[in-house]
Amino acid sequence: MTKQGRYKQSGEQSKKHVHVSENGHTGNKSGCPISKKCGGCQYIDKSYAEQLKIKTDQVKKLLAPYGSVDEIIGMKEPYHYRNKVNAAFQHKRNGEILAGVYEEGTHRVLSVDDCKIENRLAQEIVETIRGLLRSFKITVYNEDSGYGLLRHVMIRTGHATGEVMVVLVTASPIFPSKKNFAKALVKAHPQITTIVQNINDKDTSMVLGERNQVLYGRGFIEDKLCGKTFKISPTSFYQVNPVQTELLYNKAMEYANLTGEEVVVDAYCGTGTIGIVASDHAKQVIGVELNKAAAKDAITNVKRNECKNVRIYDGDAGKFMVGMAEAGTDVDVVFLDPPRSGSTPEFFDSVCKLAPKRIVYISCGPESLARDLKYLKSKRMYQVEKIALVDLFPWTEHCETVVLLSQRKADDYVEVELELDELDVTSAESKATYAEIKDYVLKEHGLKVSNLYISQVKRKCGIEVGENYNLPKSEDSRQPQCPEEKEKAIKDALEHFGMI
Numbered sequence: 195m196t197k198q199g200r201y202k203q204s205g206e207q208s209k210k211h212v213h214v215s216e217n218g219h220t221g222n223k224s225g226c227p228i229s230k231k232c233g234g235c236q237y238i239d240k241s242y243a244e245q246l247k248i249k250t251d252q253v254k255k256l257l258a259p260y261g262s263v264d265e266i267i268g269m270k271e272p273y274h275y276r277n278k279v280n281a282a283f284q285h286k287r288n289g290e291i292l293a294g295v296y297e298e299g300t301h302r303v304l305s306v307d308d309c310k311i312e313n314r315l316a317q318e319i320v321e322t323i324r325g326l327l328r329s330f331k332i333t334v335y336n337e338d339s340g341y342g343l344l345r346h347v348m349i350r351t352g353h354a355t356g357e358v359m360v361v362l363v364t365a366s367p368i369f370p371s372k373k374n375f376a377k378a379l380v381k382a383h384p385q386i387t388t389i390v391q392n393i394n395d396k397d398t399s400m401v402l403g404e405r406n407q408v409l410y411g412r413g414f415i416e417d418k419l420c421g422k423t424f425k426i427s428p429t430s431f432y433q434v435n436p437v438q439t440e441l442l443y444n445k446a447m448e449y450a451n452l453t454g455e456e457v458v459v460d461a462y463c464g465t466g467t468i469g470i471v472a473s474d475h476a477k478q479v480i481g482v483e484l485n486k487a488a489a490k491d492a493i494t495n496v497k498r499n500e501c502k503n504v505r506i507y508d509g510d511a512g513k514f515m516v517g518m519a520e521a522g523t524d525v526d527v528v529f530l531d532p533p534r535s536g537s538t539p540e541f542f543d544s545v546c547k548l549a550p551k552r553i554v555y556i557s558c559g560p561e562s563l564a565r566d567l568k569y570l571k572s573k574r575m576y577q578v579e580k581i582a583l584v585d586l587f588p589w590t591e592h593c594e595t596v597v598l599l600s601q602r603k604a605d606d607y608v609e610v611e612l613e614l615d616e617l618d619v620t621s622a623e624s625k626a627t628y629a630e631i632k633d634y635v636l637k638e639h640g641l642k643v644s645n646l647y648i649s650q651v652k653r654k655c656g657i658e659v660g661e662n663y664n665l666p667k668s669e670d671s672r673q674p675q676c677p678e679e680k681e682k683a684i685k686d687a688l689e690h691f692g693m694i
């Protein structure tokens with residue numbers, strides 16, 4: 195759970211404690227009474243101008259070996275931008291209920307009067323829920339004893355649409371008077387468009403469980419970004435600062451420089467936002483996302499925005515790219531927007547095989563970005579052209595980076611070519627190419643093996659090699675069968691490459 199403070203808005207009061215910095219943005223010396231304990235806003239005591247400078251310096255230092263960094267794109271009004279608010283609850287000894295955030299590194303709930311970054315309405319709704327708990331006799335979950343019902347509340351708001359989703363996370367599916375509770379909540383805040391009960395009955399520090407039950411409305415909200423509409427479910431990823439996200443996506447589109455002719459990959463696509471925004475300017479967009487709920491939302495979003503040229507796949511981006519490379523798909527531009535931990539060598543090896551003209555890397559983790567750029571640099575195929583910074587997370591130490599890489603001229607690098615007979619169209623789950631398997635078998639066993647033998651053994655081991663790949667053309671045609679010795683050697687190779 196993120197650790198930001200919240201509650202009763204006293205905007206006027208907090209203004210008394212702020213100071214104005216050189217660029218007119220305000221800094222906060224004492225505006226948040228729990229900032230030291232909460233730990234969510236590491237830069238709460240700095241002016242906004244100082245925050246931007248620190249972030250720029252940090253990224254410049256990390257990315258110095260790759261290129262120069264453009265001036266950071268800051269937020270005009272860097273307050274109450276978070277469209278997702280999580281609240282934890284706790285009973286005090288005197289019976290009073292606290293609603294707030296966990297004190298950093300603990301599971302003690304901190305109650306707060308004001309949070310600079312969270313959506314104001316969401317904060318008011320949390321406060322209302324806290325009040326309703328007593329009248330509805332709803333108990334608060336106690337992590338130590340395992341008793342109690344309400345574990346967390348998550349509120350997501352659509353910045354452009356004004357839609358509001360309240361997710362009540364309960365430890366049990368049995369929620370007495372839930373419909374009446376939902377009714378009372380909507381009466382207090384008619385802006386709420388949907389209420390979902392999420393059941394989390396596991397002993398875990400994860401906020402959300404796997405089951406959802408809609409108590410009111412559609413069970414999701416919609417928001418708009420760059421003129422497109424997006425469905426947001428309780429569990430799907432959606433950027434928390436929509437105002438800055440539009441600037442981030444605009445920068446990514448500028449870097450991609452699409453003309454309408456390109457085949458584009460949107461890797462780690464979440465609910466499909468980047469690919470859908472790109473789709474008006476591309477021939478075809480292929481999105482891939484691991485989280486099933488997000489991929490499902492992405493498919494809905496493709497239909498919702500009537501994008502005829504976008505296809506979404508559910509799966510691991512690295513493995514998906516391996517499959518694309520092995521199938522020899524034409525790709526012109528790759529967007530990737532991985533989680534903070536960054537991407538993988540497997541992903542970049544396949545990107546190099548696909549050889550798109552441009553790569554647009556969007557990152558919320560400068561360290562993992564630097565690591566990945568180092569890896570890409572070692573492949574000598576791409577060079578960094580531009581680096582932009584967009585501040586998506588004012589008052590915190592986090593920042594978003596966009597990097598444009600373009601393919602170096604052919605004589606600057608050694609191109610790795612895939613042979614046609616390597617094409618094994620459904621090899622998304624394979625980890626080594628046929629050539630790699632052949633090399634291994636020759637080196638380790640001194641045996642030469644054919645593609646046919648490899649495909650026979652792969653099939654025997656239950657590895658999908660494509661419906662008709664290397665199968666006899668007709669029922670009665672005779673094909674040589676892989677001898678036992680070679681079969682053993684190929685199996686050894688498959689084991690070596692972690693394929694069986």
Ligand SMILES: C[S@@+](CC[C@H](N)C(=O)[O-])C[C@H]1O[C@@H](n2cnc3c(N)ncnc32)[C@H](O)[C@@H]1O
Nearest residue numbers: 431433462463464483484485510511531532533
């Ligand atoms: C930083 S988010 C970006 C989402 C989207 N591009 C956006 O702007 O909203 C990273 C996404 O990567 C997904 N993800 C994490 N690991 C993945 C993997 N191995 N393969 C594909 N997607 C993955 C997450 O579920 C999440 O939706």
